[in-house]
Amino acid sequence: MIVVATDDFEVYHGVVTELRDRGVDFTTIEPDGEWPDxxxxxxxxxxxxxxxxxxxxxxxxxxxxxRRAVEAAIDALRGETGRTVVGIDPGERPGVAVLHGETVVAAFQVPAAEAADLVAREVEDAPDPLVRIGDGARLVGSRVIDDxxxxxxxxxxxxxxxxxxGSGARGMGDVLAATNIxxxxxxxxxxxDIEPTAGELTRIKDRSREESETNRAIDADLARRVAAGELTIEEALAEHGGEPSETRPGPARGGDAEGDSGPDPTDR
Known part of the structure; x- marks a missing residue:
């Protein structure tokens, strides 16, 4: 059994809360109290x-x-001395799972830009930590690796x-995948190093059009900079603001194709 024995209220409150949240059996005593057998x-x-x-x-x-203290106490209780491994299922909101040995001790889903900072916090005190990241979502994954x-x-x-x-488990897929990773x-x-494909650049430009207040799409050069993590979509739109925009092709009227600029040659 885990016994919390402290006069420090902050430690007492934090540790007891963590133990209760995890459903771990424990008891509390005064530091000079009688210890249970x-x-x-x-x-x-x-x-x-x-x-x-x-x-x-x-x-x-x-x-x-x-939380660190509770994880150490649980490891000691189970006799585990496993390595801390962080699994990441990459995407715009990566799933992140933190394992000590075979036990999942924490799980998250955060914006991709926050993933590296989250990893740094989770492994700060861990001896010999390791990060494992999936090879999917190539562009986002490469940025996370670099960070x-x-x-x-x-x-x-x-x-x-x-x-x-199954039923009721929607939204858990990325975190469960991170655990398996x-x-x-x-x-x-x-x-x-990833060279974005034409299709990936097109998707970035489509996203920029969706986020633009004036239905503007960034050009291919800016899309490549977004793919490389040099710019966010918002920053690329701001930089593109004074330049000619790509407009969404409109329906032909009476056989007049004016306004339909055809395929973007940069996507070839």
Whole structure:
């Protein structure tokens, strides 16, 4: 059993809340109170002097990081010393799963621009962490890889990582895929240079038209910069503001094709 024994209210509140949220059996005592016979792990505040019984593992909790303390206590309870692995299912809102050994300890879905910062926070105190990212969504995935610093990254074949989602499970696919990616070995990689295809550039230009207040689409050069992560769609639209726009072809009227500029030669 996990025993929380601390006079630090902030640590007490944070750790107890985390334990309750995870449905973990625990008890609390005063630091000088009587220890239950089934005590296996003690959680106390960092720097706090508490005498614990022989054979009880000690976890010291930072008041600003109660989740870390709870993860360490659960690992100690289970006898696990597994590596921290972060799995990422890339996309505009990547699924992210954090595993300690075989246990999923956290899951997220965030905008792609926030993924690297999330990884940095999740592995900050972890010894020898690893990131595994799926090889799909090439453009977004390459930007995420480039943004991750000081953590080894493996590129994983994500074929078959997204499970069948039954009734009531909609929206969970990306996170479940990230969990499967975290458990699959990949090839170590430091960057991923991607030349966007014509179709990918067209989709970026279509998105820019949808987000434009005047139905404007950015040109191919700006679309390539968006694909490379140099610009956001909003920044590209602002830069494109004073330039001639590509307009959506209109229906022909009476055989007059005026206004229909035809295919964009930059997409060839």
């Amino acid at each position: 089934e005590a296996a792990v003690a959680v106390v505040a960092a720097g706090e002097r508490v005498e614990i019984p022989d054979g009880v593992d000690l976890v010291q909790a930072d008041p600003e990081r109660p 991750i610093e000081d953590v080894p990254v493996e590129l994983v074949d994500e074929t078959g990582t997204t499970p069948y989602l 975290a458990r699959r070995e990949g090839e170590e990689i430091t960057s991923r």
